[in-house]
Structure formats: C-alpha cells, structure tokens
Amino acid sequence: MSVIRALFSRLENARLLDPVAEAVADAVHQTIPNSRVADLLHGRWLGHPVHPILVQIPVGAWASATVLDFMPGSRVAARRLVGLGLLTAPAAVAAGLTDWADMEPDQRRVGLVHATANTVGITFYAASWTARKQGRQLAGVGYALLGLTAIGVGGALGGHLAYSQAGGVNHAESALRRAGDGWHDLGPLDQIPIGEPIRREVGDTTVVVYRRHLRSGGGVHVLASECSHVGGPLHEGEVTDGPGEPRITCPWHGSVFRLVDGEPLRGPATACQPVFQTEIVAGRLRVRASAEGSVWKNAEV
Numbered sequence: 001m002s003v004i005r006a007l008f009s010r011l012e013n014a015r016l017l018d019p020v021a022e023a024v025a026d027a028v029h030q031t032i033p034n035s036r037v038a039d040l041l042h043g044r045w046l047g048h049p050v051h052p053i054l055v056q057i058p059v060g061a062w063a064s065a066t067v068l069d070f071m072p073g074s075r076v077a078a079r080r081l082v083g084l085g086l087l088t089a090p091a092a093v094a095a096g097l098t099d100w101a102d103m104e105p106d107q108r109r110v111g112l113v114h115a116t117a118n119t120v121g122i123t124f125y126a127a128s129w130t131a132r133k134q135g136r137q138l139a140g141v142g143y144a145l146l147g148l149t150a151i152g153v154g155g156a157l158g159g160h161l162a163y164s165q166a167g168g169v170n171h172a173e174s175a176l177r178r179a180g181d182g183w184h185d186l187g188p189l190d191q192i193p194i195g196e197p198i199r200r201e202v203g204d205t206t207v208v209v210y211r212r213h214l215r216s217g218g219g220v221h222v223l224a225s226e227c228s229h230v231g232g233p234l235h236e237g238e239v240t241d242g243p244g245e246p247r248i249t250c251p252w253h254g255s256v257f258r259l260v261d262g263e264p265l266r267g268p269a270t271a272c273q274p275v276f277q278t279e280i281v282a283g284r285l286r287v288r289a290s291a292e293g294s295v296w297k298n299a300e301v
C-alpha cells in the first residue's frame with residue numbers, strides 16, 4: 001500500500017473526528033432554512049452536484065493569480081483574481097458543506113479534513129489580498145503560495161472523497177446494466193401486495209416494486225432500490241400515494257423520488273432513480289431495464 005493510500009485509509013477510520021463531524025453536520029442542518037435552499041445547494045435543479053462546478057471559479061482564479069505573480073506588470077490583475085476567488089469561494093463552501101452533512105461517517109471524516117484544509121487556504125488568500133492592498137506585494141505572493149498549497153491538499157482529499165469513497169457519485173448508475181437484458185419475470189401479480197413497497201431481485205439489481213390501488217390509478221412501478229444518493233434501500237422507504245403522482249421517500253436521508261420516472265423531487269439526491277418498464281403477461285409481472293424510464297400500465301392491474 002502506498003504512503004498516500006495508507007494516510008487516506010487512516011483518515012477514513014479516524015473515529016476521533018466523529019464528535020466534531022457530528023456537531024458540524026448538525027449545525028449545517030440547522031442553518032439551512034428549508035429543503036428548497038438545501039436542494040439549490042445540492043444541485044437537484046441541475047441534476048448534478050453543484051459543488052464540484054462552483055469550486056472551479058476560486059481555484060482557477062487563485063491558480064491564475066500565482067501565474068501572474070511571476071509575470072511583470074501583473075500585480076493589479078493578480079490581486080483582482082485573488083479577490084475574485086474570495087468572493088466566489090463562499091458559494092462553493094456552502095454547497096460542499098450541504099453535501100457533506102448527508103454523507104456517511106467515513107466520508108465525513110475525510111470531508112472534514114478536506115474542508116479544514118480549504119478553510120486554511122481561504123484564510124491565507126484573505127491575508128494575501130490584504131497584504132497586496134496594503135502594498136506588501138512580497139507578503140501577498142507568499143501568502144498566496146501557502147494558500148495554494150493548502151487548497152491543493154484540500155483538493156487531493158476532495159478527489160479521494162469522490163473517486164475512492166464515492167462521495168457525490170450516482171450510486172444507482174449501474175442498476176439497469178446489472179439487471180441484464182430482456183424481460184424478467186417477477187412472479188404472479190396477485191402475490192404483489194397493493195399499496196406497499198416490496199423488494200425483488202432483477203438480475204444483480206435489487207428493485208422496489210410498488211403496486212397502486214385501482215382507486216389511485218392502478219399500475220405497477222418498479223425502480224432500482226439502491227438510492228442514487230448514497231445507496232439507501234428504497235424498498236424500506238415510505239410511499240406517498242393518492243390522486244396525484246406516487247412518490248417514495250428514501251429512509252436514509254429523505255430524498256423523494258417520483259415513482260413514474262424516478263425524478264428526484266427532493267434531495268440530497270440529484271440523479272434520477274433508474275426505472276424499469278413493466279407489463280403483465282398471463283397474470284404475471286414482468287420487468288425490463290429501460291433507458292427511457294417509461295412505465296407500461298396494463299388494464300389487468
């Protein structure tokens with residue numbers, strides 16, 4: 001195991017960070033005024049986490065400032081870029097904290113140190129901007145280099161969080177592929193309870209099956225059960241059904257998905273939940289992986 005990998009591994013298992021992480025996550029949940037603001041910061045409206053997009057602006061501005069610091073006649077432009085980074089960093093921080101607060105403990109530990117390194121970096125850049133404004137150019141350049149180093153460490157930890165710990169990835173992405181091609185038999189329709197989500201297996205994919213009451217419109221909905229957010233079991237979730245569109249709430253962090261097409265109606269999930277096509281043949285329920293996510297209803301239901 002490489003030294004870096006060993007360090008990251010120790011960090012993932014550093015349970016002594018948990019009390020701090022818990023307290024900060026609670027503070028984040030209490031600070032966010034409502035689920036609309038949380039969804040805005042998660043990126044549900046975009047169908048993609050916004051944190052990795054927002055960080056490009058301050059990091060790009062600060063890296064560019066350091067390049068300009070070594071080019072004659074670029075002092076003002078460099079100072080402005082440092083300022084631009086400081087102005088745009090809070091949005092990236094807010095989005096990152098909102099995502100982080102709904103992560104798993106091992107991800108939170110790495111995320112906590114990632115956020116701490118970035119906070120140190122932002123502090124150095126604030127000092128850099130102040131020094132430049134006061135005409136202390138050399139100090140400003142020095143603080144910026146320290147800031148870039150801290151941000152680089154934070155970036156490496158963020159990369160580990162995303163690529164190695166799957167923080168922020170779509171956990172349901174491969175569900176349709178793992179289900180395999182063609183139609184799959186899920187047994188007699190009359191053995192599927194009405195108005196109650198149940199678990200079934202389709203190929204290597206666990207799915208949630210929900211059969212609606214006829215008075216609510218009838219039909220059978222089948223979605224991948226592994227929540228796109230962090231993989232929570234949707235078959236253990238609660239379905240809200242009635243005259244409108246049925247929806248299911250993930251039991252882990254409360255993401256809400258529309259059953260008909262898997263659209264996330266409330267985060268932290270930002271990606272759609274994969275949906276299977278359904279049909280009834282000779283009284284048996286059959287499902288098929290559907291890239292289009294459409295649902296077939298049948299009069300027999």
Ligand code: FES
Binds near residue numbers: 229230251253268
């Ligand atoms: S696993 Fe987090 S909302 Fe489902």
